[in-house]
Amino acid sequence: MSENTLQLVVPTAAQLEWMDRGIGVIIHLDVQVFEPDYAFREQWGYTPDPAVFNPSELDTDQWIATAKAAGAEYAVLVAKHCSGFSLWPTQAHDYSVQSSPWKDGQGDIVGDFIQSCHKFGLKPGLYCSAATNAYMNVDNPGRVRTGDPEEQANYNRVIELQLSELWGNYGEIFYIWFDGGVLPPEEGGPDIVPLLEQLQPHAVVYQGPHDWYSLTRFTGNERGEAPDPFWNTTHDFTSDDGTVEVDDRGGSPDGARWVCGEADLPNRGQLQAFQGGWFWRDGEERYLYSVDHLVERYFSSIGRNTNLLIGMVVDDRGLVPDAERLQFEQFGTRMRQIFTEPVAKTAGTEYSLSLSLPDGRAPTVLLLSEDIAQGECVRRFEVEALMSGIWTKIWAGTVIGHHRIERFEPIHATELRLNILDRVASPQITEFSAWEVEASLLSGPLDMTQRCQICIQRGASGLVEMSCTNPALSLRYTLDGSEPNAESPIYDAPFALPGGGTVKAKACINHLSQSPTVTAIFGVDRQAWRVVRTSLNSPFPNGGAADVVHLLDDNSKTYWHTYHTDKKLSAPPHEVVLDMGAEREVAAFTFLPRNDGSYSGTPDQYAFYLSVDGHGWTLAAEGIWDDLRENLGMHIVELSQSVLGRYLRFVAKHAVDDADNVIVAGIGIIESKV
Numbered sequence: 001m002s003e004n005t006l007q008l009v010v011p012t013a014a015q016l017e018w019m020d021r022g023i024g025v026i027i028h029l030d031v032q033v034f035e036p037d038y039a040f041r042e043q044w045g046y047t048p049d050p051a052v053f054n055p056s057e058l059d060t061d062q063w064i065a066t067a068k069a070a071g072a073e074y075a076v077l078v079a080k081h082c083s084g085f086s087l088w089p090t091q092a093h094d095y096s097v098q099s100s101p102w103k104d105g106q107g108d109i110v111g112d113f114i115q116s117c118h119k120f121g122l123k124p125g126l127y128c129s130a131a132t133n134a135y136m137n138v139d140n141p142g143r144v145r146t147g148d149p150e151e152q153a154n155y156n157r158v159i160e161l162q163l164s165e166l167w168g169n170y171g172e173i174f175y176i177w178f179d180g181g182v183l184p185p186e187e188g189g190p191d192i193v194p195l196l197e198q199l200q201p202h203a204v205v206y207q208g209p210h211d212w213y214s215l216t217r218f219t220g221n222e223r224g225e226a227p228d229p230f231w232n233t234t235h236d237f238t239s240d241d242g243t244v245e246v247d248d249r250g251g252s253p254d255g256a257r258w259v260c261g262e263a264d265l266p267n268r269g270q271l272q273a274f275q276g277g278w279f280w281r282d283g284e285e286r287y288l289y290s291v292d293h294l295v296e297r298y299f300s301s302i303g304r305n306t307n308l309l310i311g312m313v314v315d316d317r318g319l320v321p322d323a324e325r326l327q328f329e330q331f332g333t334r335m336r337q338i339f340t341e342p343v344a345k346t347a348g349t350e351y352s353l354s355l356s357l358p359d360g361r362a363p364t365v366l367l368l369s370e371d372i373a374q375g376e377c378v379r380r381f382e383v384e385a386l387m388s389g390i391w392t393k394i395w396a397g398t399v400i401g402h403h404r405i406e407r408f409e410p411i412h413a414t415e416l417r418l419n420i421l422d423r424v425a426s427p428q429i430t431e432f433s434a435w436e437v438e439a440s441l442l443s444g445p446l447d448m449t450q451r452c453q454i455c456i457q458r459g460a461s462g463l464v465e466m467s468c469t470n471p472a473l474s475l476r477y478t479l480d481g482s483e484p485n486a487e488s489p490i491y492d493a494p495f496a497l498p499g500g501g502t503v504k505a506k507a508c509i510n511h512l513s514q515s516p517t518v519t520a521i522f523g524v525d526r527q528a529w530r531v532v533r534t535s536l537n538s539p540f541p542n543g544g545a546a547d548v549v550h551l552l553d554d555n556s557k558t559y560w561h562t563y564h565t566d567k568k569l570s571a572p573p574h575e576v577v578l579d580m581g582a583e584r585e586v587a588a589f590t591f592l593p594r595n596d597g598s599y600s601g602t603p604d605q606y607a608f609y610l611s612v613d614g615h616g617w618t619l620a621a622e623g624i625w626d627d628l629r630e631n632l633g634m635h636i637v638e639l640s641q642s643v644l645g646r647y648l649r650f651v652a653k654h655a656v657d658d659a660d661n662v663i664v665a666g667i668g669i670i671e672s673k674v
Contacts (some may be wrong), residue, residue, distance in 0.1 A: 008375030008425060009233045011258045014214040016373060018175065018204045019260055019402045021073035021123060022302055026177070026264065027063055028278045029055070029109070029314040030081045036274065036281050040082055040134035041565050044145065047083055047135045050099040058102070058109065058318025060116040066320045067312065068120050070328035071335050076125035076177050076309070077113045079166060084135025090165055092158045095135045114170045125175030126166050130159050130182045130190065142183035142190075156190040163192055167199035177206040184209065206262065210237045216260040219306055220249035222276065224265035224297030226304040228471060229398045231376060234259050253379055253399065253424075263301035266311035267294075267324060271600060271657045280313035285323040292443035294331045295338070303405035338365065338437050344416075345433040351423075353432050355416040362410035363434035364446055368418065370400045371428035380422035385413035392510050395448075396472040400429075409446045409513075410436075449473060449515040452507050453632050455595040456520035457666075458554035463494035464522070465555075466505055467595075473507040473515075486511055497522055500670070520634040523590060523670030524580070526552045532577040532614065532647065536562040536569060538661075548576060556595035556632070556665045563601070563661040570661040572603065575651040577614070578667065583646045585672035586610060588638045589621060592666035595632040601663035602628050603652035608637065610645025617649060628656055634666075642672035 011019070032038045034052040067075050080086045086096035088110035098105045110126065117124035131142045136155050138144050144151040167173060176196075183189025193209050204214045217234070219226045233255030251261070266277030268288055274281035294310070301308035312328070315321050320328075343361045346353055357363065370378055376399055383395040395406055416434060420427045445451050452470040466475050476488040479497070484506045491505065500522045507515040529552050537548045538561045550558035564570035593602045607622035620643045625635060648669065652662045 008377065009255065009258050010375045011232065011260070011372060012214045014202050014204050015216075015258060015260050018074075018214075018216065019307060019372070022307055023070065023072045023298075024074040024076060024125070024175070024262075024307060024309045025067040025070065025072045025312045026076040026078065026127065026309050027113075027312045027314060028078045028081065028280075029087065029318070030078070030279065031083050031085045032275065033280050033314070033316050038083070041139070044134065044137065047085070047095065050085065050095060050097075051101060053085065053097065053100040054102050055314070055316060055318025056102070058107075058112075058314075060109070060112040061119065062325075063113070063312065063314065063320055064116040064120045064122055066325050066328050067122060070310065070332040072122060072310070074123040074125055074175055075113075075117055076127050076175060077110065078127040079110050080128045080133075080162065082129055082132040082134055084133040086162065088165065090162050092161045092165075093135070110166065110170060123174035124170075125177060126170075126173055127177035127179065128162060128166055129179055130163075130192070131178070131180030133158075140180050142180075143188065152188055156188075159190040160192065160195065163190075163195055164199065167195060167203075173200050173203050175206070176200065176203045176208065178208050179206075181207045182209055204260070215257070216262045216307075218249060219261045219263045219301075221263075222265055222270055224263045224308060224310075225300040226250075226261055226263045226306040228304050228469065230261055230305045230401075231255060231399050232258050232260050232305065232372070232401060233376060253376065261306035262309050263297070263304075263306045264309040264311070265289075265297055266313075267327060268311070268313065269657075271659050278311050278313070280315045280321065282316075285321065288323055288327055291327065291330045291334055294327075295334055295441075296443050298335060299405055299407065302403055305399055305401035305403060334441060338441050339435060342367075342433040343436045345431065347430050347432065349426055349428055351420045351427060353418045353429060355418075355432055355434060357411075357413055357415060357434065361436055362412050364408055364410055364437045364439070364442070365435040366395065366406055366408065366416070367431060367433045367435065368400045368404040368429070369402060369431040371430050372402050374425065374428050376401050377423050377425040377427055378420055379424060380420075382419050382421060384417045384419065385411050386415040386417070387413045391417065392512070394509060394513075396509070398471070406448060407442055407444075407446050408448070447513055449507050449509060449513050452515055453595065454505055454507055454515065454518040455556045456503050456505055456518060456633055457556050457592065457595075458497065458522050461494075462496060462525065464497050464503060464520075465494045466491045466503075468507050470507065473509055475505050475507055477503060477505040479503060483517055500524070516630075518631065518633045521588075521590065521636050521670060522554070522634075523588070523668055524584065526580075526668055528581040530579045530581075532579050534560070534576040535574045536564065538563045538570070551576060551578065551664060551667045554592055554634070554666045554668070556592055559594045559663050559665045561594075561601060561661060561663040563663075567660040572655050572662050573651055573653045574662045575649060576667070578648045578650070579614070580646055580648060580669070583612060583644055584669065585642045585644055586620065586639065586648075586669045587642045587672040588636050588670040589648075589650075590666065590668040590670065591625075591635040591637065591664070592668075593628060593632045593635070594663045594665045599628045599632065599656045601659045601661045602632075602656050603654065603662060603664065604628055604656045605652075605654035606637075607651040607653060609649040609651070610643050611647040611649065612645055614647040618643060618645070620645075636670070
């Protein structure tokens with residue numbers, strides 16, 4: 001056991017209260033609900049007439065009552081989204097509820113929402129996009145599209161006026177949301193910090209100005225999944241708008257700032273539903289996420305030391321639809337059933353805490369929490385179970401933070417023990433508890449090794465690297481084609497495989513709990529290959545992770561993708577042509593999906609072609625990958641007989657879940673040995 005002596009970063013009082021509230025909802029209602037064909041980035045210069053906006057049955061009490069039933073303790077209203085239409089009677093311009101027929105232009109949805117939050121005991125939050133406003137011809141990151149300085153100055157005045165109205169006219173706002181961040185004054189944006197200091201000095205701000213003291217941040221996706229581990233301390237300040245997934249949002253144990261994490265997701269299917277599932281469109285109730293799915297997202301957010309923010313659509317009547325209302329109510333009921341009464345519970349400041357289990361009780365959920373007012377002190381922990389007189393490790397991890405929650409196969413033990421293995425200060429464990437939950441209430445496998453995903457890759461350096469979506473698990477591997485077992489070496493560093501070959505690995509927490517084996521076969525080195533052409537290489541580089549050249553390595557964290565704001569361009573089919581540098585006898589193709597726990601955009605229908613001269617093509621293989629949800633490791637497409645070629649053409653014909661873009665981490669070949 002070791003103890004560091006770093007100066008701990010701690011949260012503000014406002015951040016502490018925000019994290020204690022756990023679950024929130026974010027509510028979207030805008031002109032596209034009434035004019036669903038409207039797509040602002042394809043129709044610059046046009047915005048729907050405010051006369052279309054008439055939610056004649058609008059009831060904010062119904063919204064917040066539904067949120068409360070789901071277990072939410074705060075709510076965020078999107079007061080102005082990207083269209084520029086404002087849900088309050090702003091004095092900044094005429095494009096708002098005051099120009100609509102709703103309540104004869106005399107209504108104020110923001111005011112009604114705030115009153116409903118107070119009525120039902122939820123803390124109110126407001127979203128007002130400073131980054132995009134189609135009505136004023138402004139796009140990310142908050143600049144007028146013409147580049148005219150006078151127009152920019154006018155837009156900045158509008159933003160400052162609107163934020164002054166929202167922050168100054170409705171009392172204390174618990175949470176302020178900026179999607180896409182705020183363009184800072186030194187880069188030509190509005191000066192909002194003085195407004196915050198004057199009007200809402202106690203507010204927590206999502207992706208706000210970097211010098212604001214109570215901030216929250218994007219966790220990298222809109223799937224409700226936080227990275228594991230997730231540290232609230234970070235060196236990173238995000239201004240993402242959620243349209244592109246990003247890695248490395250897990251923070252750092254030695255981060256200089258406390259910036260809380262919020263994992264968000266819509267309540268309708270992100271890939272299938274209208275505008276990412278955030279807005280209502282008639283007939284799309286079939287895309288509602290199941291209660292099981294929302295439960296999974298609870299464990300991948302709250303259970304990983306972040307808050308969970310769930311989207312809530314409002315229909316053209318101004319109501320949460322019946323199907324959604326039932327979904328939220330059932331989710332709240334399920335979570336109350338899961339966390340009814342612990343089998344056993346303790347707390348303390350010792351480096352080892354024991355929990356005696358009553359006879360006949362076999363918990364399936366364990367919860368850990370530390371006093372984050374003192375900072376994230378714990379850097380490494382393990383939990384052991386006393387089974388048949390033998391202590392067996394069943395869980396291990398790094399950060400505990402506000403909450404760490406994990407599921408298990410029924411633990412038949414007499415005692416549990418939490419060991420703090422590394423810390424930067426004396427541990428302040430506020431809860432170590434065990435819960436016996438019926439399997440029917442939990443979705444997905446209870447064994448953590450069955451939920452993990454293993455990635456085996458070879459980078460540009462030629463070294464083989466392995467990773468697991470659950471970093472607490474050990475990876476055992478072999479290089480001779482045999483199945484890994486308890487005697488196989490544990491992966492601890494990248495290693496060379498100069499002649500190629502087969503790597504097999506499995507994840508394990510102990511001798512009783514092991515994952516299925518994942519196999520990777522490595523073939524021809526591709527350092528001399530080049531990209532000849534591609535149907536689309538996305539204009540979004542994603543911090544250098546995205547470019548078609550990344551097809552020529554086996555790093556699953558870098559990739560070629562076709563994401564574009566114009567979905568007609570980004571949707572498959574898409575293709576890429578590669579020059580292998582010399583004619584080769586191809587015995588098999590290798591395909592590496594992007595591996596970040598998501599299969600969105602991964603091709604599941606494919607075709608490989610070969611050519612000697614780059615003009616005449618031979619179809620070498622085509623088919624369907626039907627195991628991508630279970631296996632995001634290397635896929636091998638073997639040929640019945642070898643095919644000669646110098647040029648390789650890969651066609652992604654369709655993507656998982658009808659995704660409107662393509663993402664591939666690597667393409668390669670295995671040569672014939674003949």
